[in-house]
Amino acid sequence: MAYRKARIKIPGIVLLTDFGTRDPFVGVLKGVLLRTGAPVPCVDLTHEVPPQDIRTAAFHLMTSYAFFPLGTLFIAIVDPGVGTPRHILYAETSKYRFLAPDNGLLSWALARETKVRVRRVENAGLGLKPVSATFHGRDIFAPAAGALTKGLSPAKLGPEAKSWEKIPFPSVWNAGEKIEGEVLVIDHFGNLITNLQPKDLDPEETWVFSVGNSGPMPWQPAYGSVAPGQPMAVSGSAGYIELSLRNGSAADQWNVQTSAKVLAQKKRTP
Amino acid sequence: MAYRKARIKIPGIVLLTDFGTRDPFVGVLKGVLLRTGAPVPCVDLTHEVPPQDIRTAAFHLMTSYAFFPLGTLFIAIVDPGVGTPRHILYAETSKYRFLAPDNGLLSWALARETKVRVRRVENAGLGLKPVSATFHGRDIFAPAAGALTKGLSPAKLGPEAKSWEKIPFPSVWNAGEKIEGEVLVIDHFGNLITNLQPKDLDPEETWVFSVGNSGPMPWQPAYGSVAPGQPMAVSGSAGYIELSLRNGSAADQWNVQTSAKVLAQKKRTP
Amino acid sequence: MAYRKARIKIPGIVLLTDFGTRDPFVGVLKGVLLRTGAPVPCVDLTHEVPPQDIRTAAFHLMTSYAFFPLGTLFIAIVDPGVGTPRHILYAETSKYRFLAPDNGLLSWALARETKVRVRRVENAGLGLKPVSATFHGRDIFAPAAGALTKGLSPAKLGPEAKSWEKIPFPSVWNAGEKIEGEVLVIDHFGNLITNLQPKDLDPEETWVFSVGNSGPMPWQPAYGSVAPGQPMAVSGSAGYIELSLRNGSAADQWNVQTSAKVLAQKKRTP
Numbered sequence: 001m002a003y004r005k006a007r008i009k010i011p012g013i014v015l016l017t018d019f020g021t022r023d024p025f026v027g028v029l030k031g032v033l034l035r036t037g038a039p040v041p042c043v044d045l046t047h048e049v050p051p052q053d054i055r056t057a058a059f060h061l062m063t064s065y066a067f068f069p070l071g072t073l074f075i076a077i078v079d080p081g082v083g084t085p086r087h088i089l090y091a092e093t094s095k096y097r098f099l100a101p102d103n104g105l106l107s108w109a110l111a112r113e114t115k116v117r118v119r120r121v122e123n124a125g126l127g128l129k130p131v132s133a134t135f136h137g138r139d140i141f142a143p144a145a146g147a148l149t150k151g152l153s154p155a156k157l158g159p160e161a162k163s164w165e166k167i168p169f170p171s172v173w174n175a176g177e178k179i180e181g182e183v184l185v186i187d188h189f190g191n192l193i194t195n196l197q198p199k200d201l202d203p204e205e206t207w208v209f210s211v212g213n214s215g216p217m218p219w220q221p222a223y224g225s226v227a228p229g230q231p232m233a234v235s236g237s238a239g240y241i242e243l244s245l246r247n248g249s250a251a252d253q254w255n256v257q258t259s260a261k262v263l264a265q266k267k268r269t270p
Numbered sequence: 271m272a273y274r275k276a277r278i279k280i281p282g283i284v285l286l287t288d289f290g291t292r293d294p295f296v297g298v299l300k301g302v303l304l305r306t307g308a309p310v311p312c313v314d315l316t317h318e319v320p321p322q323d324i325r326t327a328a329f330h331l332m333t334s335y336a337f338f339p340l341g342t343l344f345i346a347i348v349d350p351g352v353g354t355p356r357h358i359l360y361a362e363t364s365k366y367r368f369l370a371p372d373n374g375l376l377s378w379a380l381a382r383e384t385k386v387r388v389r390r391v392e393n394a395g396l397g398l399k400p401v402s403a404t405f406h407g408r409d410i411f412a413p414a415a416g417a418l419t420k421g422l423s424p425a426k427l428g429p430e431a432k433s434w435e436k437i438p439f440p441s442v443w444n445a446g447e448k449i450e451g452e453v454l455v456i457d458h459f460g461n462l463i464t465n466l467q468p469k470d471l472d473p474e475e476t477w478v479f480s481v482g483n484s485g486p487m488p489w490q491p492a493y494g495s496v497a498p499g500q501p502m503a504v505s506g507s508a509g510y511i512e513l514s515l516r517n518g519s520a521a522d523q524w525n526v527q528t529s530a531k532v533l534a535q536k537k538r539t540p
Numbered sequence: 541m542a543y544r545k546a547r548i549k550i551p552g553i554v555l556l557t558d559f560g561t562r563d564p565f566v567g568v569l570k571g572v573l574l575r576t577g578a579p580v581p582c583v584d585l586t587h588e589v590p591p592q593d594i595r596t597a598a599f600h601l602m603t604s605y606a607f608f609p610l611g612t613l614f615i616a617i618v619d620p621g622v623g624t625p626r627h628i629l630y631a632e633t634s635k636y637r638f639l640a641p642d643n644g645l646l647s648w649a650l651a652r653e654t655k656v657r658v659r660r661v662e663n664a665g666l667g668l669k670p671v672s673a674t675f676h677g678r679d680i681f682a683p684a685a686g687a688l689t690k691g692l693s694p695a696k697l698g699p700e701a702k703s704w705e706k707i708p709f710p711s712v713w714n715a716g717e718k719i720e721g722e723v724l725v726i727d728h729f730g731n732l733i734t735n736l737q738p739k740d741l742d743p744e745e746t747w748v749f750s751v752g753n754s755g756p757m758p759w760q761p762a763y764g765s766v767a768p769g770q771p772m773a774v775s776g777s778a779g780y781i782e783l784s785l786r787n788g789s790a791a792d793q794w795n796v797q798t799s800a801k802v803l804a805q806k807k808r809t810p
Contacts, residue, residue, distance in 0.1 A: 012304055014297065020728030021291070021561070024604040027554065027585035031608035034552055034581065043300045048292035051729050052787050064294040067408065068301035080787055083762025083774075133762040135777030138607065188290030189321050222353025222403045234353075237405030247322050247350055282574055284567065291561070313570045318562035334564040337678065338571035458560030459591050492623025492673045504623075507675030517592050517620055 002094040002115070003071035010097065010149045011069045012041045016061055016076040017137065018049040029075075029137045032128065036146025043068075052080040054105050056258070058167065059185055059193075062108035063238035065096055073148060074109075075141050076100040083133035088121040088140060089164055090148075090157050097148070099141050104167035111169075122158030170195045179264040183211065183256060184240070190249025194262045196241040206267040209233040211243055214254045216265075223247075233264075272364040272385070273341035280367065280419045281339045282311045286331055286346040287407065288319040299345075299407045302398065306416025313338075322350040324375050326528070328437065329455055329463075332378035333508035335366055343418060344379075345411050346370040353403035358391040358410060359434055360418075360427050367418070369411050374437035381439075392428030440465045449534040453481065453526060454510070460519025464532045466511040476537040479503040481513055484524045486535075493517075503534075542634040542655070543611035550637065550689045551609045552581045556601055556616040557677065558589040569615075569677045572668065576686025583608075592620040594645050596798070598707065599725055599733075602648035603778035605636055613688060614649075615681050616640040623673035628661040628680060629704055630688075630697050637688070639681050644707035651709075662698030710735045719804040723751065723796060724780070730789025734802045736781040746807040749773040751783055754794045756805075763787075773804075 013033065019025040026047050033042060045064055049057045057078040065074055079086075079101040087102040093113035099121070100106045110116050121144055124131075128139040144157060172195055173180040181196040192211060201207050201219075208216035219241075220232040228247045236242035243262065244250050283303065289295040296317050303312060315334055319327045327348040335344055349356075349371040357372040363383035369391070370376045380386050391414055394401075398409040414427060442465055443450040451466040462481060471477050471489075478486035489511075490502040498517045506512035513532065514520050553573065559565040566587050573582060585604055589597045597618040605614055619626075619641040627642040633653035639661070640646045650656050661684055664671075668679040684697060712735055713720040721736040732751060741747050741759075748756035759781075760772040768787045776782035783802065784790050 014301070016294075016297075021584075022586055022588035023725075023727045024556075024585045024600045025728075027556075027583050028604050028607045030583045031554070031604070031612075034583070034612075035607070035609050041304065043297050043304070044291075045294045045297035046292055051789075060294045064298050064301070067298045067305070069305050072301075072304075081764045084764035086764075132775070132777040134774055134782070138777065185293075187293045188295075224351045224354035224356075234404060235402070237402040237408065242404070249321075284571070286564070286567075311574065313567050313574070314561075315564045315567035316562055330564045334568050334571070337568045337575070339575050342571075455563075457563045458565075494621045494624035494626075504674055505672070507672040507678065512674070519591075 004092070004094065004115075008071040009151070010040055010071055010073045012043060012072050013038070013145055013149065014043045014045050014065075014068055014072055014074045015047070016045040016049065016057060016074065017047045018051050018053065018057065018078045019047045019137070021047050025135065025137065029142045032138055032142035033146050036143060036150060038146040038149035040149055049078050052078060054078050054103055055167065056185055057105050058108045061105065062112065065109055066112075068096070070095055071097065073097040073099065073145055075137070075145055076105050077137045077141060078105055079103070079136065082136050087161070087164075088136065089118055089161060090121050090144070090154060091116060091118045092154060099145060102161075102165050104165045106164070107166040108169055118161040118164055119154060120158040120161050123156060126157070172196060172200055174200065177266050181262045181264070183258050183260045183262060186251045186256070186258060190245065190251040190253075191236070192243040192250050192256055192260075192262070193236055193238060194241050194243065196262065196264060197239060198235050198241065201264060207264050208267050209241070209243055209262065209264050211256055211260055211262045212254045214243070217243055274362070274364065278341040279421070280310055280341055280343045282313060282342050283308070283415055283419070284313045284315050284335075284338060284342055284344045285317070286315040286319065286327060286344060287317045288321050288323065288327065288348045289317045289407070291317050295405065295407065299412045302408055302412035303416050306413060306420065308416040308419035310419055319348055322348060324348050324373055325437065326455055327375050328378045331375065332382065335379055336382075338366070340365055341367065343367040343369065343415055345407070345415055346375050347407045347411060348375055349373070349406065352406050357431070357434075358406065359388055359431060360391050360414070360424060361386060361388045362424060369415060372431075372435050374435045376434070377436040378439055388431040388434055389424060390428040390431050393426060396427070442466060442470055444470060447536050451532045451534070453528050453530045453532060456521045456526070456528060460515065460521040460523075461506070462513040462520050462526055462530075462532070463506055463508060464511050464513065466532065466534055467509060468505050468511065471534060477534050478537050479511070479513055479532065479534050481526055481530055481532045482524045484513070487513055544632070544634065548611040549691070550580055550611055550613045552583060552612050553578070553685055553689070554583045554585050554605075554608055554612055554614045555587070556585040556589070556597060556614060557587045558591050558593065558597065558618045559587045559677070561587050565675065565677065569682045572678055572682035573686050576683060576690065578686040578689035580689055589618055592618060594618050594643055595707065596725055597645050598648045601645065602652065605649055606652075608636070610635055611637065613637040613639065613685055615677070615685055616645050617677045617681060618645055619643070619676065622676050627701070627704075628676065629658055629701060630661050630684070630694060631656060631658045632694060639685060642701075642705050644705045646704070647706040648709055658701040658704055659694060660698040660701050663696060666697070712736060712740055714740065717806050721802045721804070723798050723800045723802060726791045726796070726798060730785065730791040730793075731776070732783040732790050732796055732800075732802070733776055733778060734781050734783065736802065736804060737779060738775050738781065741804060747804050748807050749781070749783055749802065749804050751796055751800055751802045752794045754783070757783055
């Protein structure tokens with residue numbers, strides 16, 4: 001089912017930013033949305049993407065958007081280029097809608113979607129005046145989202161974009177006996193979310209994982225499958241393998257940062 | 271008044287978790303709720319329960335739930351056993367509704383309620399498919415809450431539970447002249463919330479409090495009753511005595527952790 | 541347009557506090573609001589004002605309120621005097637409504653407004669019973685806001701206040717060649733928001749800025765106008781000049797605290 005065919009109005013707005021929560025940035029953006037009269041629920045995905053970290057935002061968006069109602073509009077802003085001539089994109093797919101700066105943030109989510117159409121948001125008449133050089137979330141994104149929610153035709157936003165910025169998804173190096181990936185994101189619990197997927201691993205074999213000097217970690221069905229303080233790999237809820245420590249932080253235990261190399265190896269049966 | 275007698279529908283959902291706010295966990299859970307079409311407000315109690323800290327979650331739930339509208343559904347998830355065969359509980363009392371893992375999280379709130387009925391959530395037909403091993407908030411709790419909000423009979427969730435996990439409330443040792451308790455929770459301001467209640471203390475006497483090497487702290491009516499930087503004990507808003515420092519952090523000042531021993535002593539009048 | 545003339549009901553409630561987000565304080569306040577049956581959206585401006593920091597709250601309120609719908613009610617609570625005989629204020633202007641302790645928090649926002657009328661909230665019949673000594677957000681502010689939202693006449697809150705606490709806005713010392721201000725707030729990105737405004741600076745001249753031992757920083761149109769890691773001053777979205785580091789934290793780089801002295805100097809053309 002596609003919301004476009006069913007002419008579904010925007011059922012809700014989801015925010016994903018690196019704005020943090022200690023300043024009024026997110027609240028003010030919502031104030032501008034409310035001023036447009038947009039009568040839809042507004043959900044915070046997170047505002048704690050590390051500052052300027054487009055890759056983490058792209059990962060969170062890719063692994064989250066499909067859990068929201070069909071037709072939802074995502075406002076995703078990690079925007080180190082704000083105030084420079086970088087573009088702002090509006091993308092529609094067969095299922096969802098997105099507003100984001102043209103810096104690659106949308107690339108992994110859009111790669112999972114079909115019937116992707118992208119426009120540049122260039123209609124200056126929609127935004128607040130004057131537009132600041134540092135806060136387009138308030139001055140351009142929120143007014144555009146509000147107008148779309150109230151029924152503005154996307155064609156009024158600006159021209160179709162023939163191309164837009166894409167960032168490559170970190171690749172997995174598969175040498176049969178040994179598969180090498182990396183840590184994409186470290187979550188609140190200290191779990192290390194990798195770019196390895198269960199389907200990368202031959203299910204007939206027994207695999208052990210490692211990162212840095214962690215030593216071998218067995219693949220387990222759940223966090224609670226090992227004793228407290230013991231390490232393991234699990235199939236994470238985002239579809240990727242996570243390296244974890246039961247009731248502890250794997251990131252702290254092995255002092256791991258994002259991009260750290262991760263290994264999966266076939267266990268030798270002697 | 272009981273919502274059950276009045277057949278009150280769920281007026282709102284309240285979330286209490288240790289998910290943190292830097293990952294998309296909470297937002298995705300709300301996305302699944304929205305997908306069910308549950309048209310009710312959703313309030314975050316907090317998502318910063320320390321990871322795996324069931325006791326802190328139990329305390330926050332116990333001291334907060336009664337301020338919400340009758341019939342509110344609380345989704346409380348601190349769930350180190352996710353993915354193992356631990357049960358998920360749905361509890362109804364004469365006033366409120368609760369969903370939580372069966373690990374003691376509900377015990378202090380339910381102990382304050384009457385007409386408690388508890389079920390195990392076992393209806394696999396309600397959840398997302400496939401159910402992950404690490405994120406039942408998204409895959410089971412949110413779909414169940416959405417279904418209840420739309421009118422599902424609780425009997426459809428699963429069988430009645432005859433027993434469930436309970437954790438003891440930390441006890442106070444009362445020796446007349448001297449009462450010993452402990453620090454239950456340290457709040458954002460560094461106030462030390464204890465398990466001592468005003469009713470534990472003879473109001474005819476003058477009491478002084480101490481924790482670690484703090485020296486004696488007088489019982490005062492308000493934070494502002496002493497000079498800046500001075501310590502005091504006050505009757506906290508959750509019904510328990512707090513040890514505080516005016517305009518400062520008592521936790522930092524005396525380097526206190528939760529579970530630290532707290533003393534209340536009668537002041538000798540010479 | 542004034543909401544009072546148009547008899548606009550309260551279209552939404554905005555919360556600004558130093559409560560933090562790790563305790564249930566904010567959630568419980570919202571629970572009490574929901575119990576009053578107030579059917580309006582509730583937006584969090586921020587709850588991470590540094591504890592007891594009235595000046596930061598006053599700045600955030602001043603720079604944010606005007607982006608919300610006409611008639612919005614702001615509940616602003618940074619309240620080190622809670623439980624002492626300090627007053628609680630309700631202020632109405634030609635455009636907005638405010639509830640706050642009488643400690644100066646409202647002064648900078650009200651100074652931008654016209655037709656300011658202020659009352660003391662003294663109607664004990666409105667609040668929860670008993671009123672705690674430490675959490676008037678829950679026990680007084682939320683019930684009063686709920687009652688106002690449901691149509692209570694402000695006159696029922698309490699008597700008009702003839703005077704109320706004001707705090708001075710930090711002054712700029714302008715010596716022509718050299719202008720001296722200070723850091724008001726440090727944002728999540730480490731940007732240093734100063735009390736200097738673009739209008740303080742002669743646009744015919746070239747200005748350079750400095751703070752502590754930062755060395756001279758050029759005035760640039762956007763964060764992205766300099767190379768990564770390079771410093772700059774920009775016109776910030778709150779209407780004040782910010783000192784920033786592209787893709788980095790200016791606060792960390794020069795170890796700056798709020799109130800640090802900031803200089804703008806005319807650049808000499810040799």
